[in-house]
Every structure is written in structure tokens, then in C-alpha cells.
Amino acid sequence: MKMGVMFDFRNPKPWRKPNPEFYKSQLDEIVRMEELGFDNCWLTEHHFVEDGYNPATLPVAAAIAARTSRIRIGTFVLLMPFHNPVRLAEDVTSIDILSNGRFDLGVGQGYRAGEFSALKIPRRERAPRMAEGIELVQRLFTEENVTFDGRFTQVENMTIYPRPVQQPSPPIWIGCRTEKATARAARMGFHMMATIGPDPAPSYRAALKEAGRDPSAFNIAQLRMVYTAKTTDQAWEETAPHLHHMLKLYGDWLSEANDAEGDSAMSEIPSPEKLRYSPYAEGMMIGTPDEVARKMEKFRKEYDCSHFVMGTQMPGADPVKATRALELFAKEVMPSFQTK
Template sequence: MDVGLLFDLRNPQRWQRPRDRHYGRILDFCTEADQRGVGGLWFTEHHLFADGYLPQPLTFAAAAAARTRRARIGTAVVVAPLHHPVEIAEQAAVVDLISGGRLELGLGAGYRRPEYQLYDVDFARRISRAGEHIERVRELWRERGITPAPVQDPPPLWGGFYGPRGARLAGRLGIGLLHLSRESFVEYQLGLAEGGHDPSVARLADLLPILLARDPERAWARVGPHLVHQVNSYRQGALEGTGRNSPPLTLDDLRDPNAQDTRGLLRILTAEEAAVEIKELTAGLPVRHLIFWADIAGMPDDLVADNIALVTGRLPALLAAAS
């Protein structure tokens, strides 16, 4: 089980940096994390976000691959139905080649209607279409239907699905599941059996709603406004095109331990606190990758650097001692 970092490249107007410098800043953080021994660097996809959310994760993954030497390079996730499977297979192969065989390709279905409208793709069929694309990408690699071929034969594939239907689909396909939940794992195992796969191929990974800090309470005061922006933009994005609306959340809402809606909620913990929770969360499960937020919506650089130092240094030592 390795520990990695996810970057979404958000650059909100309130704290906006020149966009070229912002991209360079994130690549510098990737380089630093790699030198510190991070297990993985992961990138994600959304479109039409006003804060510049990364729209092409494989493009940025290629840049990160060129700047690093050891970390796995992952996507969590590419929204598969928005892209032709040949394009995904080719771009992923290029990243795998640049990285020397370090790619972890996470593919999912997404959830935002405006993104599907942008690409003129049917939103209603997104999960089944994602499954079809995953099968086609794997087939293109296996049969050398694209050139050049990736270094790995094949690169690890992951299904970024949060519901039971998607978990079972990932199992039937015999790929990893990018969601860490015991309920989903049951569906995933059923899918593996339905697909005729050996149970030993099961593997899990996920993005944890945790940020690390040496003094969590002090960090909350500084991270809070950035988290409010991030959560509310996610919520607004999910509602666009549905005819529904929801009042924005406040920082008090996000710190409410009894909140009914926990989507997007984040906890700031010490490495010691996180290690205890991770041990309980992963016990008995075939977890390969744990992924932490590297940056919350353009938060201050010193907090990003401290989070990276704890994720790459203190936390792995604690997890190793607990195993």
C-alpha cells in the first residue's frame, strides 16, 4: 500500500496566481514530492469550472512524468465517455512511455451534465459507456491496435465508480476499484465472480477526505475559506442542468460532526491521527493506493508543502510501524 497525492489545479479568482506560474508551481510540488519518495501523483478531470479545474489530466500527467523518476503517475479519473477510446489508449501509452512504465490509469463516468453537453455525449448512458470504453482501451493495448504500445503490458486499469452498479462493473471487468468502502467491496467481489476473475486480483484505492497538518486547529483557520470554495463549486457543478438548487455551505457546516450531507467534507488531522484511522479503514482490504489531497483550491504554499512533507515522510513511517 503506497501513499500518494492528488492535484486538481484549481486556481480560484480570490487567490488567483498567473495561470502559467500556477502550473509551474504544481509541477514543482510534484518534483519535490517525488524526491521525498511519494508513492503516486494523481490528476483528475473536470470541464467548465471557473477556477480552472484541470480539464486534461493525461496531458498534465505527461508533464509530471517528465519531471519525476519514481512516483506512480495516476488519473483519478479520466471521464472515459467524453473521450474516444483510441485517444485514451494512445495518450495513456505516451504517459507510460515518458514515465518509464509508471502509469496507473483510472477511468470513470463523471457526474456533471454540462460536461456531457460540451462533448455532445449522452449523459444517461455514462456508466455503461464508461465500461465499454475501458474494455476497448484494454483491447487496443492487448492487440496492439495503437502505436506505440505502453511499456507496461498492460498499465493497471482502475474504475472510478462510487455506486454499487459501478463497483460491480469494475469487478466484472477485472480491474481495480477506485473507491474504498466495505459496502462497495462486496459488490466488487460479486462482480469479480460474475466476470470469472480470481478473487486474488481484487485491488482497491481511493482519495481520502483528509489533509495533514502539524497543528490542525491552526490550519483550519487558513484552509477553511479554500475548502468552502471547493465544496460549493462541486455542489453547484453537480446541480447544473438538473433544475435543482441548494444553498451554499458555510465553514460551520463543513465542520459540523453531525452533518447529514457529508459530500466534500474534509478533516484536517495530524499524521498520527490519520494513521490510526487508516489502519481501521483498510484492515482486511486489498488496498494498493491511498491518495490525499495535495492542495485545496489554491491554499497557501506553506500549508501545501507541510501537507506534502507529512504525507511523504511522517505518515508512511507510522503506517509501516502499525503493519
């Protein structure tokens, strides 16, 4: 598996640092990740969140590109309904150039009701906006003189310049939580990102075959919370308050959206003290290197995954401690699971 880490640049009030200081610390952590041999740095997007959840993934991606030389940079995921496809194609091309061909574009349709209502975009339009938007983006990457008469965007005889470094285009991924999204990703020929909820990988592989595509040519990314420390107690002491903050926020959003199986139950989040002993902990890889390695081995047997995405820098957690956790993981765990 390719090994990557998710960064959402959240800076919650209980642990808040001045944002310039905090952003610099996150960039320093990503530079250290590259030195440790991680393959990917993934960025994620939400809007109007009090804890500062990163609303602008592409400027941050450009900053990472300027400070790194090897690690791939991607979005997991960029919320397509909130972006103009032409501007997105041009911005992604710029990052692809700045990084010399190290950018992956992952998109999703979004789910959080408050974002759609604030932007006055009907939530029922999210799927057609995403499908139309990513189709136009792909055509702008790969074609010249594009004319497109969509429901939401129209262009005539358009060619973007400069062109992306990666040809025919930067890799495109789709975030999938439902059967419809999974089928759409396979039908359009995009890689898949599995987010919270039931594993869509088997349905995705079957849909690729049905669409006449070779499943071995496509990648699947899976996200898990991972944190290593010298002792199990230390790992949970350093993560529990931050995991609780994260799960509570996602629980509120997902239970309101109720898009996939299990969403409605996400509002029932145990306290930080009880989280370690709750069912939520079963899907997390938190503990000593040996404990994390055992869980990863189980994961590797049970899930179809080419790109493993770690949530290690948790909201409000000290970046120095998170970096230390990544160093321990890179030394003690990663060599047994990373694809060279």
C-alpha cells in the same frame, strides 16, 4: 497501503495566481512528493469550470513524467465518454513510454450535467460510451489488427505503434459510485476507484468472485481529504476556506446529478467557520499528525484499500503550505501505513 496525492490544478478566483506560475508550483510539489517517498500522483478531470479544474490530464501527466523518475502517475479519473478511444490509447502509450512504465489509467463515466450538455452528448449514453470505449482501449493495448464495430466507434484492422512499456497493458481502473459501475468493473477485470458516496468495496469483491476472478489480484483506491499541521487550529485555518469552495462546487454538481445515495444532501454545505464542527469533518483527516494517524488507523480497520489517495492540495490553497503538510505527513504518519 500505497500512498498517493490527488491534484486537480484548480486555481479559484479568490486566490488566483497566473496559470504558468501556478502550474509550475504544482509540478514542483509533485517532485517534492517523489522525494518524500509517496507512491502515486493522481490527476483528475472536469471541463468548463470557472476555477480552472484541469480539463487536460494527459498533457499534465506527460509533464510530470518528464520531471520525475520513480513516482507512478495516474488518472483518478479520466472521463471516458469525452475521449476518442483510439487517441486515448495512443496518448496513454506515449505517457507510458515517457515515464518508462509508470502510468495508471483510471476512467469514469462522468456525472456533471453541464459537461454533457455543453458537448452535446446525451447523459444517458455515458455508461455505454465508457464501457465500449475502455473495451476498445484495452484491446488496442493488448492486441494487433483490431477490428471493432461499436455503437460509437468503429475501427478496422488497427494496430497502434509504438506499444506500451507495461505489458500486457498499463493498469486500468474504473471509478465506481453505483452498484452497476462496481459490477461492470469486476466483470471487465479492472481495478476499482472509490469516489464520493457509500463504500463500494464489499460489493466489488463479491462481484469479482461471482465473475470467477481472484479478488486478491485486484486493487482498490479510496480518496480522503488529508492535511497535517503542527496544531489542529492551524490545520483548519489553512484548509477550511478551500474545503468550503470544493464542497460547494461538488455539492451543486452531485445534487443535480443525484446518482448515488446522499447526493441530494450535498447542496447543504456549512460555512467555512462551521465546517470543522460539521458531519462533513468526520470523514476528513485534518489536524495534528497524531490526530491524522488515529483517523487513518480507524480507516484502515473499516475500509478495504490498497491505494490511499489524499486530497491535500486543495483548490486555492498555497502550494507551499500544502507541500509543508505533505512533508509533515511523510515524516510523522506515513511510515506506519505505507506498504513497502
